[in-house]
Amino acid sequence: MSDTIVKTTDLSVAFKVKKDLVPAVRQVSLSLEKGRTLVILGESGSGKSTYMKALLRILPHDAAIDGAAEFMGEDLLLKNEKEMRELRGDRISMIYQDSLSALDPMYKVGDQVIETIRAHRKSVSRAEAREQAEQLFVKVGIPSPRERMRTYPHELSGGMRQRAVIAMSLCCSPYLLLADEPTTALDVTIQKQILNLFLELQEKDGMSIMMVTHDIGVAAQVADEIAIMYGGIIMEYGSTREVLEEPANPYTRALIAALPKSGDRGRLVAIDGQPPTIVSMPSGCPFSDRCAYATQICKSSIPHLTPVTQTHQTACHLYERKEE
Amino acid sequence: MIRVILKRIGLAFLTLFGVTVIVFALLQMMPGEPIDSIVPLDASDALRQAIIEKYGFDKPLYVQYFCWLGNALRGNFGNSVSDNRLVLTIVSEALHNTLILALGASIVAFLLSIVIGVYSAYRPKSILSWVGTIFGIGGISIPNYCLSLILIGIFSVTLHVLPSNGMYFSGDYSFSSLLRHLILPALAAGAMTLGIMTRMVRSSVAETRNRSFVTTLRAKGLSEPAIMRHVLRNSFPTLLTVAGLQFGYLMGGSTMVETIFSWPGIGLIIYQSIFTSDFPTTQAAILIVAVIFVSINLIIDLLRIVADPRLRK
Ligand SMILES: Nc1ncnc2c1ncn2[C@@H]1O[C@H](COP(=O)(O)OP(=O)(O)OP(=O)(O)O)[C@@H](O)[C@H]1O
Numbered sequence: 001m002s003d004t005i006v007k008t009t010d011l012s013v014a015f016k017v018k019k020d021l022v023p024a025v026r027q028v029s030l031s032l033e034k035g036r037t038l039v040i041l042g043e044s045g046s047g048k049s050t051y052m053k054a055l056l057r058i059l060p061h062d063a064a065i066d067g068a069a070e071f072m073g074e075d076l077l078l079k080n081e082k083e084m085r086e087l088r089g090d091r092i093s094m095i096y097q098d099s100l101s102a103l104d105p106m107y108k109v110g111d112q113v114i115e116t117i118r119a120h121r122k123s124v125s126r127a128e129a130r131e132q133a134e135q136l137f138v139k140v141g142i143p144s145p146r147e148r149m150r151t152y153p154h155e156l157s158g159g160m161r162q163r164a165v166i167a168m169s170l171c172c173s174p175y176l177l178l179a180d181e182p183t184t185a186l187d188v189t190i191q192k193q194i195l196n197l198f199l200e201l202q203e204k205d206g207m208s209i210m211m212v213t214h215d216i217g218v219a220a221q222v223a224d225e226i227a228i229m230y231g232g233i234i235m236e237y238g239s240t241r242e243v244l245e246e247p248a249n250p251y252t253r254a255l256i257a258a259l260p261k262s263g264d265r266g267r268l269v270a271i272d273g274q275p276p277t278i279v280s281m282p283s284g285c286p287f288s289d290r291c292a293y294a295t296q297i298c299k300s301s302i303p304h305l306t307p308v309t310q311t312h313q314t315a316c317h318l319y320e321r322k323e324e
Numbered sequence: 325m326i327r328v329i330l331k332r333i334g335l336a337f338l339t340l341f342g343v344t345v346i347v348f349a350l351l352q353m354m355p356g357e358p359i360d361s362i363v364p365l366d367a368s369d370a371l372r373q374a375i376i377e378k379y380g381f382d383k384p385l386y387v388q389y390f391c392w393l394g395n396a397l398r399g400n401f402g403n404s405v406s407d408n409r410l411v412l413t414i415v416s417e418a419l420h421n422t423l424i425l426a427l428g429a430s431i432v433a434f435l436l437s438i439v440i441g442v443y444s445a446y447r448p449k450s451i452l453s454w455v456g457t458i459f460g461i462g463g464i465s466i467p468n469y470c471l472s473l474i475l476i477g478i479f480s481v482t483l484h485v486l487p488s489n490g491m492y493f494s495g496d497y498s499f500s501s502l503l504r505h506l507i508l509p510a511l512a513a514g515a516m517t518l519g520i521m522t523r524m525v526r527s528s529v530a531e532t533r534n535r536s537f538v539t540t541l542r543a544k545g546l547s548e549p550a551i552m553r554h555v556l557r558n559s560f561p562t563l564l565t566v567a568g569l570q571f572g573y574l575m576g577g578s579t580m581v582e583t584i585f586s587w588p589g590i591g592l593i594i595y596q597s598i599f600t601s602d603f604p605t606t607q608a609a610i611l612i613v614a615v616i617f618v619s620i621n622l623i624i625d626l627l628r629i630v631a632d633p634r635l636r637k
Pocket residue numbers: 015016017024042043044045046047048049050051060097277278
């Protein structure tokens with residue numbers, strides 16, 4: 001058996017916008033091995049969350065998914081709703097970007113974790129599930145977990161709620177954790193504790209993580225591989241060191257210069273211009289209208305990932321021509 | 325939380341005080357002197373004077389108000405001018421009958437609207453959803469007296485299957501007799517509630533289904549029924565409020581419906597007492613309707629605090 005946990009081939013997602021199907025994710029091919037971490041970086045609206053939701057198939061019903069997505073050798077797109085339901089929250093779980101609205105305001109946070117455990121582990125009693133949930137709360141750094149479990153989401157601070165959401169995502173020991181900006185709402189110490197917990201689970205259980213973050217420091221710390229996403233396509237993909245230190249794509253360089261480094265939060269040097277929306281996408285390279293090096297071909301055709309080294313690929317016409 | 329509750333209760337009492345003032349003032353503003361409905365027009369001046377003194381009509385208005393309020397608080401509304409029975413007895417009998425009508429109307433309306441509303445929020449293109457839309461538009465736009473007449477025309481006049489008059493067949497005070505009399509007026513009075521509630525249930529459930537925590541529930545791998553439980557739990561406080569308000573309206577007496585069907589409820593009492601210038605009865609009936617309405621509102625507010633953890637502090 002291969003150790004590939006998840007692998008997508010030309011995965012595309014299109015949303016229905018006023019009767020038209022507009023692509024938000026375009027032919028994304030990525031793969032992730034057991035126990036490793038892939039970080040997706042990119043500006044707002046580049047399709048990171050959409051890509052992860054497509055893997056769990058929790059997009060709105062009118063979204064069209066195309067291509068192939070394999071999870072542990074099984075085709076995710078061929079599974080029916082019931083089979084997907086068994087995977088979700090159990091073998092694949094997701095930490096939602098917006099933890100403020102990720103919890104049901106009417107139920108106590110503890111009950112929401114217990115409910116998840118019991119949905120997948122029918123033999124676990126309520127008391128046992130409560131016990132497990134409490135231990136998870138301790139692990140994610142929630143003080144006095146027993147009392148916290150009995151509170152409603154609105155009674156918790158943003159950071160505390162985020163930790164509860166993380167606990168919920170880990171409650172069934174997933175093989176694959178889709179983490180959409182999991183630590184953005186947390187202060188540095190807690191962030192460190194959470195990332196260490198992830199690391200521990202990776203070493204102990206071989207959990208794989210696909211994480212979206214806007215923090216280069218975090219990316220450098222946890223990622224084995226990094227994918228740069230922009231306008232729904234992968235602009236650059238490779239080992240952490242190569243992508244961060246030897247970026248071959250003008251967009252990656254601009255992004256790295258613009259993203260906050262750990263420690264100097266908030267000092268953003270924005271890339272000139274606005275990222276395109278899915279309805280105003282340039283027909284060629286999505287970055288062509290902001291790129292200082294753009295040429296005629298950049299405006300007319302979409303670049304494809306080409307190898308730079310064995311562990312590093314980039315999608316840029318400039319690079320392709322350099323090779324010739 | 326206690327403070328919130330006390331505040332609501334205080335507000336309810338303030339409202340009730342305002343209501344008593346208005347009810348009292350309303351009758352002062354009605355054409356004709358109250359005294360004229362008590363003494364015959366050809367009574368001697370001495371008799372007239374005696375009665376004015378007995379009823380305190382010569383005292384200043386605010387004294388009259390406090391006397392009346394004091395009596396009202398003790399349940400003493402005096403005797404009916406038209407048939408000399410105790411006003412309290414008349415009004416409480418009527419209230420009891422209105423309660424039967426309101427319960428009949430709301431049970432049908434609530435159950436139907438919840439079933440249709442929830443179903444059509446989940447299946448907006450289904451036939452039941454169309455039925456819901458028709459109920460929604462029809463219930464709100466057809467006046468209940470029109471509907472009453474239509475129902476009587478179909479079921480009483482043409483088909484002869486249901487009675488159109490009163491609460492019981494004469495001499496037959498059985499439950500089935502009551503039930504058969506109840507059906508038409510309950511439908512007529514409940515149609516509006518059905519329309520409003522169907523729309524509310526549907527929009528509230530549909531809106532809740534689009535909240536982002538529902539996607540999280542899906543991402544957790546919950547089954548559709550389990551997710552539905554969360555959705556309904558979240559819509560519940562809103563629906564409770566609307567349902568309570570509607571029940572309040574129904575308890576206010578559907579005067580038109582009660583009059584058309586000769587249903588001896590509070591609405592009919594108000595209508596009749598106004599026409600016979602039976603001041604004490606009108607006052608008591610309006611006051612009690614107002615008290616009930618304010619109380620129901622208070623109860624809804626309190627229940628809402630119980631039902632929505634975000635309102636508990
Ligand atoms: N349900 C939807 N219908 C139509 N368009 C959508 C829908 N969901 C997302 N989009 C669009 O798809 C694009 C990608 O959105 P996505 O949320 O995946 O971006 P992102 O990379 O996660 O951004 P962020 O960093 O802000 O979270 C955006 O332009 C967004 O407006």
